[in-house]
Amino acid sequence: PKSFRVVVLPGDGIGPEVVAEAVRVLEVVSEKSSNFKLSLESHLFGGSAIDASGEPLPASTLKACQEADAILMGSIGGPKWGVNAKVRPEQGLLALRKTLGLYANIRPASLASESLLDYSPLRPEIALGVDMIVVRELIGGVYFGARKEQNVEPDVNVAWDTMIYSVEEVQRITRVAAQIALAANPPLVIHSIDKANVLASSRLWRKVVTETLTKEYPQLKFDHHLVDSAAMVIVSNPRKLNGVILTENLFGDILSDQSSVIPGSLGLLPSASLAGAPSVPSPNFKPTSGLYEPIHGSAPDIAGQGIANPIGTILSAAMLLRYSLGLEEPARAIELAVQRVLDNPEAGGYGLRTADLGGKVKTKGIGDKIVEVLHSS
Amino acid sequence: PKSFRVVVLPGDGIGPEVVAEAVRVLEVVSEKSSNFKLSLESHLFGGSAIDASGEPLPASTLKACQEADAILMGSIGGPKWGVNAKVRPEQGLLALRKTLGLYANIRPASLASESLLDYSPLRPEIALGVDMIVVRELIGGVYFGARKEQNVEPDVNVAWDTMIYSVEEVQRITRVAAQIALAANPPLVIHSIDKANVLASSRLWRKVVTETLTKEYPQLKFDHHLVDSAAMVIVSNPRKLNGVILTENLFGDILSDQSSVIPGSLGLLPSASLAGAPSVPSPNFKPTSGLYEPIHGSAPDIAGQGIANPIGTILSAAMLLRYSLGLEEPARAIELAVQRVLDNPEAGGYGLRTADLGGKVKTKGIGDKIVEVLHSS
Ligand SMILES: CC(C)[C@H](C(=O)O)[C@@H](O)C(=O)O
Ligand SMILES: CC(C)[C@H](C(=O)O)[C@@H](O)C(=O)O
Numbered sequence: 001p002k003s004f005r006v007v008v009l010p011g012d013g014i015g016p017e018v019v020a021e022a023v024r025v026l027e028v029v030s031e032k033s034s035n036f037k038l039s040l041e042s043h044l045f046g047g048s049a050i051d052a053s054g055e056p057l058p059a060s061t062l063k064a065c066q067e068a069d070a071i072l073m074g075s076i077g078g079p080k081w082g083v084n085a086k087v088r089p090e091q092g093l094l095a096l097r098k099t100l101g102l103y104a105n106i107r108p109a110s111l112a113s114e115s116l117l118d119y120s121p122l123r124p125e126i127a128l129g130v131d132m133i134v135v136r137e138l139i140g141g142v143y144f145g146a147r148k149e150q151n152v153e154p155d156v157n158v159a160w161d162t163m164i165y166s167v168e169e170v171q172r173i174t175r176v177a178a179q180i181a182l183a184a185n186p187p188l189v190i191h192s193i194d195k196a197n198v199l200a201s202s203r204l205w206r207k208v209v210t211e212t213l214t215k216e217y218p219q220l221k222f223d224h225h226l227v228d229s230a231a232m233v234i235v236s237n238p239r240k241l242n243g244v245i246l247t248e249n250l251f252g253d254i255l256s257d258q259s260s261v262i263p264g265s266l267g268l269l270p271s272a273s274l275a276g277a278p279s280v281p282s283p284n285f286k287p288t289s290g291l292y293e294p295i296h297g298s299a300p301d302i303a304g305q306g307i308a309n310p311i312g313t314i315l316s317a318a319m320l321l322r323y324s325l326g327l328e329e330p331a332r333a334i335e336l337a338v339q340r341v342l343d344n345p346e347a348g349g350y351g352l353r354t355a356d357l358g359g360k361v362k363t364k365g366i367g368d369k370i371v372e373v374l375h376s377s
Numbered sequence: 378p379k380s381f382r383v384v385v386l387p388g389d390g391i392g393p394e395v396v397a398e399a400v401r402v403l404e405v406v407s408e409k410s411s412n413f414k415l416s417l418e419s420h421l422f423g424g425s426a427i428d429a430s431g432e433p434l435p436a437s438t439l440k441a442c443q444e445a446d447a448i449l450m451g452s453i454g455g456p457k458w459g460v461n462a463k464v465r466p467e468q469g470l471l472a473l474r475k476t477l478g479l480y481a482n483i484r485p486a487s488l489a490s491e492s493l494l495d496y497s498p499l500r501p502e503i504a505l506g507v508d509m510i511v512v513r514e515l516i517g518g519v520y521f522g523a524r525k526e527q528n529v530e531p532d533v534n535v536a537w538d539t540m541i542y543s544v545e546e547v548q549r550i551t552r553v554a555a556q557i558a559l560a561a562n563p564p565l566v567i568h569s570i571d572k573a574n575v576l577a578s579s580r581l582w583r584k585v586v587t588e589t590l591t592k593e594y595p596q597l598k599f600d601h602h603l604v605d606s607a608a609m610v611i612v613s614n615p616r617k618l619n620g621v622i623l624t625e626n627l628f629g630d631i632l633s634d635q636s637s638v639i640p641g642s643l644g645l646l647p648s649a650s651l652a653g654a655p656s657v658p659s660p661n662f663k664p665t666s667g668l669y670e671p672i673h674g675s676a677p678d679i680a681g682q683g684i685a686n687p688i689g690t691i692l693s694a695a696m697l698l699r700y701s702l703g704l705e706e707p708a709r710a711i712e713l714a715v716q717r718v719l720d721n722p723e724a725g726g727y728g729l730r731t732a733d734l735g736g737k738v739k740t741k742g743i744g745d746k747i748v749e750v751l752h753s754s
Contacts, residue, residue: 083573083583083601090574121503121613142519142540143575150544150581157544159581163519164537167527195627196460197467198520204527204536206460224460231635232643235612236498250572254631258608266609 002036004325007068009045009061012089013298014308015074021310021367022072022317028374029321029330036327045096046076046089047298056092062099065291070324072317073293078300098139100289102273103169104176105136105252106319107295109259112268112311112335113342115349119264119357122235130238130262133188134245135177136252138273140169141201143249165201165248170208176274177246178217189243190222193230193251205248227251234259256295266296267309267356268342270316272323290324292316302355306362309354311338314370337373341366379413381702384445386422386438389466390675391685392451398687398744399449399694405751406698406707413704422473423453423466424675433469442477442668447701449694450670455677475516477666479650480546481553482513482629483696484672486636489645489688490719492726496641496734499612507615507639510565511622512554513629515650517546518578520626542578542625547585553651554623555594566620567599570607570628582625604628611636633672643673644686644733645719647693649700667701669693679732683740686731688715691747714750718743 008023010016023040030038043061050056056076065071076089096102110131111117120127145162174192181188192209194202206224213222225233227247233240234255247255260269276288294312302308315338322331343349352369353359385400387393400417407415420438427433433453442448453466473479487508488494497504522539551569558565569586571579583601590599602610604624610617611632624632637646653665671689679685692715699708720726729746730736 088574094575121500122498123500126498145537147577149577150584155543158541159577160522160539160541161576161578162537162539164535166532167534195630197465198471199538200524200526200536201538207527228630228634231608231631232638235635236638251631253572253605254608254628257605258612258635261609261613 001034004036004038004069005067006038006040006320007064007071008040008042009071009073010042011045011074011076011298012047012078013075013300013303015046015076015298017303017306017308017363018294018310018313019072019074021363022313024367025314025334025370025374026072026317028371029333032374033330036325045073046092047078047081049092050081050087050089054087056087056089057095062096065096065100070320071291072313072320073291074313075294075296075298077298094143096291097273098144100291101139101275102289102291103137103139104173104274105138105256106180106272106274107134107136107256107260107269108132109134109256109262109269111263112315113339113347113349115342115344115347115351116264116268116357120262122238122262126238127262129242131242132238132245132259133180133243134247134252134256134259135173135180136256137169137173137248138252139249140165141249163199163201163250165204167204167208170205171212174209174212174246175216177244178213178220181220181244182217187220190220191230191241191243191245192222192224193227193245193247193255194224195227195251196224197226201248209246227255230255231258234262238262260295265309265356266312267294267354268311268315269295270312270319271295272316272319274323286326287323290320292320306364307355308363309356310363310366311342314338314367333374333377334370337370337377340373341369378411381413381415381446382444383415383417383697384441384448385417385419386448386450387419388422388451388453388675389424389455390452390677390680392423392453392675394680394683394685394740395671395687395690396449396451398740398747399690401744402691402711402747402751403449403694405748406710409751410707413702422450423469424455424458426469427458427464427466431464433464433466434472439473439476442473447697448668449690449697450668451690452671452673452675454675471520473668474650475521477668478516478652479666479668480514480516481550481651482515482633483557483649483651484511484513484633484637484646485509486511486633486639486646488640489692490716490724490726492719492721492724492728493641493645493734497639499615499639503615504639506619508619509615509622509636510557510620511624511629511633511636512550512557513633514546514550514625515629516626517542518626540576540578540627542581544581544585547582548589551586551589551623552593554621555590555597558597558621559594564597567597568607568618568620568622569599569601570604570622570624570632571601572604572628573601574603578625586623604632607632608635611639615639637672642686642733643689644671644731645688645692646672647689647696648672649693649696651700663703664700667697669697684732685740686733687740687743688719691715691744710751710754711747714747714754717750718746
């Protein structure tokens with residue numbers, strides 16, 4: 001059997017709790033298969049790494065991540081390492097993304113089960129059938145451009161950041177969006193988001209997206225939306241943006257968080273951040289490096305109580321199997337098990353609900369049931 | 378009686394249609410009062426000005442705006458003057474904002490009538506009682522920082538924009554937010570929005586907001602939110618942000634549009650863009666210049682049909698009377714007339730609905746009824 005090294009970064013707050021359940025799930029699919037073996041090893045990262053070593057991304061953690069086949073992360077941060085501290089957990093995350101070249105952030109926002117429709121803040125008739133995948137450029141733009149802080153010469157009363165994009169950066173993220181659109185049957189529509197009526201970087205973005213899709217993927221449909229208008233449509237008529245939402249780093253940060261509340265709980269949603277694929281148009285979408293994490297934060301208010309929803313992390317583990325290890329079958333099995341656990345009894349499921357969905361089932365209770373379903377399938 | 382000069386910029390698409398009704402309403406309150414007289418004059422602006430003179434903001438229009446006591450605008454833009462054109466209507470708007478120094482954009486988002494709750498895309502129990510006023514910095518940040526287009530030396534493959542803020546720019550917009558918070562009884566809570574965990578300009582923003590409010594307005598409550606988190610809360614639990622949302626130009630563009638769909642129709646919402654007030658802390662909030670416009674666009678698809686909703690423009694006219702002319706009484710009368718026209722019959726109103734709210738009442742029909750209510754009051 002093929003053997004894969006997976007680095008696990010539990011992180012802070014509820015991170016270790018939700019990661020523990022995803023690790024159990026990965027161990028089960030690994031045991032059940034004769035085609036592959038996973039070897040999992042944990043490393044310090046984020047606030048807990050700051051406490052232990054003074055740095056959010058210790059050299060040993062970075063080295064393990066660089067050598068791994070894939071990385072599974074929990075969540076980082078907390079009031080202990082606040083926005084004013086010199087060393088902050090987020091710096092570790094930004095450094096890890098940049099060092100590994102994880103330029104493609106992929107965040108699906110859709111209902112894992114129709115039984116969850118009642119948890120959406122949108123009216124059911126508006127939330128029904130929402131199915132978007134946000135593809136966010138993750139290591140460019142205003143996150144990594146040159147900047148100047150206040151109280152730094154020459155003008156101590158001014159601070160600035162640079163929103164910068166190159167043709168190559170936009171090309172490669174466009175190709176990722178295109179590959180994801182093509183993986184569906186029929187292919188998904190691509191909605192590119194920018195602020196081309198104001199920003200030079202957005203005008204470059206729009207031009208390169210248009211040229212890349214027109215030349216390299218003539219079979220795909222796409223359109224452009226201004227970011228302010230997209231922020232309206234995601235609330236008023238989100239199905240209009242079904243398909244792939246392709247956007248730059250800062251707009252992607254805002255819009256992916258915004259769209260993630262439609263399915264009713266942040267606790268349900270996974271994400272992937274990928275490197276190296278596809279630098280040229282290619283139907284074989286295989287990243288050279290991948291970091292997988294739930295989209296929720298470290299939720300310090302409920303940490304340690306064993307009540308966090310582990311499903312976002314478990315679905316991140318499924319994405320890890322699919323994208324980084326090329327293991328579609330166990331990925332699909334996990335997704336179906338999750339759906340079964342969430343579906344109401346009338347729909348043939350177990351209807352389990354953690355506290356974020358108004359229920360009483362514990363973190364471990366969700367893990368137990370998913371493991372049980374996987375064993376019996 | 379005091380006499381005021383109001384410049385009217387009908388603009389493009391549905392702009393002239395909705396402005397015509399607001400002008401009628403202003404004429405009625407002017408006729409009815411013995412304290413003041415309004416003299417209204419129209420000027421070309423936007424796409425129609427490009428067609429007539431080659432420029433979106435002709436010198437004669439700018440001059441009239443500079444000499445006016447206040448400006449009432451409709452909407453600008455349309456497919457005829459697209460994103461790729463050299464001369465675009467938006468350039469006129471950005472130039473007008475910058476030249477007049479309109480740094481404070483004020484956009485309330487609340488239900489004009491509880492009878493409209495059913496039109497919100499959010500569940501009624503989530504939309505009920507939403508009452509936010511977005512205060513957006515309008516002539517700084519990435520909109521007006523240095524930028525470089527693609528295909529310009531030295532690096533033709535790169536484009537960039539600069540997100541830049543000075544201490545003074547943040548101070549003055551913070552004071553506007555504070556004055557608005559203080560005008561309510563009890564004072565409103567201020568929610569300042571930034572991305573201080575990544576951006577230098579946001580760290581300056583957060584520091585200056587904190588210092589200004591702590592020192593100059595110790596009686597006000599405030600907190601800070603990251604923009605990605607705010608974008609979630611506006612959908613999932615918007616009442617949590619009730620009060621004043623204080624933010625920089627780009628975040629304000631996105632968040633104000635996002636929050637504006639909560640009340641059910643963009644057609645209902647007004648805005649004000651103010652200059653000169655208050656550069657120092659002062660309870661007398663009197664701008665030196667003010668531009669008032671509905672938040673909706675020029676809606677070319679329905680232009681010329683007489684079916685657009687004029688209420689956003691009529692409520693903008695009310696804000697004009699209140700802020701620029703200091704005429705609270707007729708401002709309030711207009712707002713009450715609008716509410717009466719929107720309220721369902723059970724609530725003592727007329728329940729009139731334009732097409733954007735699924736009704737059949739025409740633009741002029743709304744204007745007629747508001748004029749009638751004002752005459753009889
Ligand atoms: C923690 C923060 C720096 C990060 C970001 O803004 O990218 C987070 O919000 C995210 O979306 O992963
Ligand atoms: C037309 C455009 C330049 C403008 C902006 O982005 O400021 C508009 O979206 C607005 O909010 O008034």
